[in-house]
Structure formats: structure tokens, C-alpha cells
Amino acid sequence: MPDIKFNSGVPSGRKNKLSRKVLAENQNENEDQNEIFDFSRKIRELRLELEIRKREEERIEKDISIIIEENSGDGGEQNRTFGLAVTRLNNNMLVVENSAKQLTNTLKNISLLADTISGRVSALDEAKNRVVNCLQLAGDMRDLGVCAEGIDEAIRSEDFETASEHIHRFLTLDQAVFQIREFKDKDATDSIRHSYEVLSSAKERLSKILKARLDDAVIKGDVSEMQRFVKLFPLLKESDEGMQRFGKYINTKIDKLADDHITIMRAGGTDDERRNVLYADTLFMFFEGIAGILESNLSIMESSYGSDKILDFLFILQTRIDEFFKRLLVEFDKNRKVSTIIKQINSTLFNKNSIAQENILDPLDIDSIVAEICLMNNSVEMYGRFIGRRVGKQADEEKLDKLLNRSLVGTKMQELIGNYILIEHYYMQKSVEKAINMDLRENEELTSSIVEDTVFIVRKCIRRAAGSGNVDSVCATINNAVAMLETTVHQYLGGFINSGFSTSNFATDAIQTAMNAAYQKPKDSQQDTEKDMFLLALNNSSKMSEMLKELQKGLIYEWSNVSRPAVEKNKLEHAATQIDEIVRKLTSLAKHGIDELFKAGFKGKIKSSCDPYRDISHQLTMQDLEHFEANDPFVEAFLTTVDRLLVEHESLLYSDNYQHLLLTVCSELSRQFELILSKCQFNRYGALQLDREYRQISAYLTNVAGWNAREKCARLGLIVGLLNVETIEEAMENWQNSKTSAITTTTRPLTLGEVKKYLALRVDFPTLAINSLN
Structure with missing residues (x-):
């Protein structure tokens, strides 16, 4: 017998005992499984299910046999019908295929015919163009002969208009007429060459005549003659010559206008009440005269030379306008002492230690100067808008900018506006400082004069800048005003609020002081106390913030009613919003003061009362x-x-x-x-x-x-x-x-x-x- 191995690891001494135990467990398990699973019952169920499936199979086979019998013999009619239908469909498809082939052949023939026709039409078009060109060339040759025959007679009879039209027609002929070199008909070639030489010579003679006659008319001041001859230069393609000679006449009128106004200006003007704006009035009247001259003469240039030449003509006149403006500025600086004022202001604002106190300018002395500069700039802006309207929207923007902003008038006015901004800043700063030094309080008023004085000065400066017509100067003035309010005024009011005060009997002392009579500036009165100064600064801060907010709304409303470019509107809106910042700071200063007042006079009493x-x-x-x-x-x-x-x-x-x-x-x-x-x-x-x-x-x-x-x-x-x-x-x-x-x-x-x-x-x-x- 083979060796039996015990892999269970059970010792041999316990084998029999274990075997008996295993056999007993297996016997019990088999009995349990027999009790759980009945094989006989399951076999009976499967046999029944198999019998049911066999019967179902017999039934299906019977049905299939019946269907096959129905479709065999005489029952095959359905198959034959289906076969006939398929045959008819095949026959129809053959017919369609043949028709498609015929259609394809027809389309190919049509395409060939279309190509043939298209080629013939192209040939006809080319022939037509050649015929038209030949007819035009023949017409040009005929016109050339007509112009050559009539030009000498027109010049001799001084019918310069007809002569100019002949020359204009000659200059606008197709160059192909003059490129003909050899013809079988030598007479035709000689005729063309002769007409060309006659008209070329006539152009030179007519040009000299027109120039001389126009110069003579300019010297005599014969307007009708000038207008007659200046119209003819564009026909000779000599527009620049005509503009230069006509511009010479217009420049004489501008020079006379300038001399007349300079003479009146030096005499002190015509109205003693407007001596403080004498130079602004002179500039305004000069530009008004220039506008009148242009209105009466530009229509001739526009009709004869075209609207695109107006700007070129204005450049010819701008030199004389620049010369007048230069003379005006010399007189203005000499009598208003602008350069001296600028030096003093620079020394005062930026180098305070280098100038004596007595040399500081009084803001009232320069008030009229800044107002006059604004009026001068407004006149320049009005003239610029007039030119812009006159040349139209189709004008070259670059050339227009060069005429208005890069001319001497434009550059010098920008320089003067820069000086104006500096002077205005000084005026505003010193005026507010003066208002602080003269601060007064009426008997029953809660605020002092500094509030209305300061807001009045700021309003005046901003609206004066707006009157100049220069948006950049308005923005700069607002910037300077806000900076001044944030420093000078805010520090002045904040000094009293932040200076501190005694908390004892604060309310009683303040009430007693409020019942006193009117007093001068608080710091100079012996009757005023630190608490009165606190209350006054507190109320001034609150009221000033309210008035500045109203000023901002008023400015925005005024500017909204003026038609301006979108860029300028955005600049003004942005500048106006800067007022919000100083309003916020003054409001915060007032609230801070109230908080300090509350801590001193209310907080402790409320606590003790609770x-x-x-x-x-x-x-x-x-x-x-x-x-x-x-x-x-x-x-x-x-x-x-x-x-x-x-x-x-x-x-x-x-x-x-x-x-x-x-x-x-x-x-x-x-x-x-x-x-x-x-x-x-x-x-x-x-x-x-x-x-x-x-x-x-x-x-x-x-x-x-x-x-x-x-x-x-x-x-x-x-x-x-x-x-x-x-x-x-x-x-x-x-x-x-x-x-x-x-x-x-x-x-x-x-x-x-x-x-x-x-x-x-x-x-x-x-x-x-x-x-x-x-």
C-alpha cells in the first residue's frame, strides 16, 4: 500500500479520534443536504418543462407547413406580383438612365455654344472700346484744332474766359493725342503738331497776361477785376499762382485792419470803462474783422479752386495774422507787465525767502489781468471754431491742427494760457489767505465770512477759466482749487478742531460766548475762547462742504448745456469729480469735530444719567x-x-x-x-x-x-x-x-x-x- 501522508498536521495519536469525528460530521452534513435539495422533484419539473417545449415546437412546425403550402402552386401569385413590379422598376430605371445621358450631351452642347457666344461678346466689347477710344481720340483731335483756331482771337479780343477754357480743354486732352508720331496721312500729323505748338505758346502768353492783369488789379484795388482774373488760374492749372496773388490782396486788407486796431489800442480804446480788457477787445475786434474779410472772399476761392484749397489759402493769410498777434502780445506784456508778474509769482510760490514781503502782489491787482487773458483765449477759440466750420468736416485734420495750434497765434496763446494758470493759482491762493486774515462773524451767524468768501473765489476762478474756452485750463484751475482747499482751508479749519479744549463746562461756556456781540477774526478777539473757535470751525467745515457740493452740481449743469467733443466732456467730468474729495474731507472734519464735542459734553453725562x-x-x-x-x-x-x-x-x-x-x-x-x-x-x-x-x-x-x-x-x-x-x-x-x-x-x-x-x-x-x- 502506498504511504498515507497526513497533511493536516494532526498527531498520529489523535488520528482515530479525529477520523470518527470527521465521519460523524460528514454524515450529518449529507443528511442536511438531502433535507435541503430534493433531486426527484427537480427531475419531474424538468421533464414537464421539456414536454411543454416539444409541444410548442410541433405547433410552430405545423404553422410553417401551412404557410409553405399556401405559397406553393396557385398560392405563388404574391411572388409573381412582386417579380413583375421589380421588372417594371428595372425598365423605368433604364429609361431614366438613357434620359440622363441625353441631358448630359445637351448640356455639353449648350456649354460649348455659351463659350462661343461669350468669346464673340468679348470680342465685340473690345471692338466697342476701341471704337469709343478712336471716337474720343478723334473728338480730342477735333477739339485740339478748334482750341488752336480760337485761342489767338480770344486773347486778342481780351476774351480771357474763352481763352482760359480753350487752354483748360487743351490741358485736359488725352495724352494719346500728343503721342501720335506717324500717320499715312502726313497732313493729320502736321495739323496735330501745329495745334499743340500754338496752344502751348498761347498758354504761356495767357499766363503772363493773367498774372500782370491780376497784379495790376491788386495794386489798383479793383475788386471786380481781381475776382474776374483770380477765377481763371485754376483753368490754367496754376492754382498756387492765383492764390498767392489773391492772398497778397487779402493780406493788404489784413495789414490795414491790424494797423487800425493797433492805433486804436494804443490810444486807449473807444470805451474808458473797458480799459481793463483793452487788449482782449482789440483781439476780438480784429478776429471779427478777419471773419468778415474771409466770408466775403472765400466763396470765390471755394467755387473756383475747390474746398480742398481753402486751407492752403488760409495758410497764406496766417502769416499776417501771426504778425498782428505778435505785436499785440508785445504791447500787452509791456503795459500789463505779465513777465514781471510771472517772475514775482514764481519767487513767491517756489522761493519765498528770496523776495521781500512788500513785493508780494496783491491778488486784486492781477484779477483784471487773468480775466483779460481768458477773454483773449476765448477770442482765439471762437476764431478757430469759425475756421473749422468754414473749411468743413472733410478738411484735412492734420493741416487744420497745424494752422490753428502750431501757428504763432496757437503756440503763443498756449504759452499765455500756461502763464494764466499760474497767475490764477496765485490769485486764488492769496485771495483765500486774505479771506482767512479778514475772517469775520456776524452776531447771530453760526459760520464766519471765510465760508462764502472761499467758495466765491473758487467759483469765480473756475467759471472764469471756463469762459476762456480752453478745457485744459478749466481742469488745471479745478486741480489747483482742490489742492488749495485741501491744504490752506482744511488746515486752517482743522487746526481749531484738532487743537483740543477743556471739557469742563464746555456747553455753558459755548452758550455764553454765542450770546456775545459780533467780533472780529476769532484769534484776534480777547472775548473769544478756544471753544468758540472750535464751534465756528466745525460749522464752517460743514457749510463749506455743502456749498462746494452745490457748486459742483451747478458747474456740471452749466457744462452739460454746451455742445463739446466727447474728449472735452470726459475731461470736465473727471475734473469736476475731484471736488467730491474735498467735500468728503470737510465732511469728515466736521464729523470728527462733532465726535470730539460729543465726548466732551455728552458722553459722560449720558453715562451718569443711565x-x-x-x-x-x-x-x-x-x-x-x-x-x-x-x-x-x-x-x-x-x-x-x-x-x-x-x-x-x-x-x-x-x-x-x-x-x-x-x-x-x-x-x-x-x-x-x-x-x-x-x-x-x-x-x-x-x-x-x-x-x-x-x-x-x-x-x-x-x-x-x-x-x-x-x-x-x-x-x-x-x-x-x-x-x-x-x-x-x-x-x-x-x-x-x-x-x-x-x-x-x-x-x-x-x-x-x-x-x-x-x-x-x-x-x-x-x-x-x-x-x-x-
């Missing part, structure tokens, strides 16, 4: 609640104290400042009450009394400060509403609703921790239930 509330019992009975309805224990006295503080300051503050103070008081009152409530304990009746007190306070603040006061007290209202509930569940429901209400958009909502803290103030709510809230 403290007694903690000493009152808030665990009430029904009888206590009814008693407090008639005998208020706290609110009436508290509101009386607050109202007294507000009344004391209402007459001392500008309306915007007082409104800001009211809202600040509302915020602080709400904050102090919130702190006091956290140190008290309430029962249900005490919470009802708290709700009554809150409504009284809210109604009072709304009455004095408007609806904005409700927003400041909204968080306090949430706390009062949280305490004034029957159950903790109702409190949680109110808290959840408050998180989705409109109040939370402007008020910091209560957190769950704060809800627990305030519910814990209710002595009748269980602490365990409050702590378990989530």
Missing part, C-alpha cells in the same frame, strides 16, 4: 407696574437731562452738524442702556415696564432726530423684545425672525451667546433651559 437705572428694582408686581404708569421712576428725568443737553447745543450748531450730533447721542444712549440692562434682573412685569420705557425713549429720539434714530436704537429694541416674552421658546422664535428681518441689514444682530446672556436676566426663566439652547 447709572441710576441700575439702582431701581425691576422685579415688579402688578401693583408696581400700575404705579409706575402714573409715577415714572426713571425715563422722564432721564429724557429731561438729555433734552436739556441737546437744546443747549441746537442753537450753536449748523443743521447738518446738529443732526449728526443727534444720531451720535442716539447711538451712545442705546449703547449705554445695553450695558446697564446687562447688570439688571427682570421678572415678567419688570420686562413689561422696560418695554414701556424703551418705547418712550424711542418716541422721543424719533421726534427730535427723525426716523434715522430708530436704526441707531434697533439693537436695543431687539434686546427689549427678547426680554419681553412669556416663554423661552417664544424668545427663540423672535430671535430667529430678527435674523431675517430688515433690521439686521443696518444693525449688528444678536448672537446665540448674547441671547443666552440676556435671557438669563429674566429671573423667572430656568437657567438650565437657557444654557441648553442651541
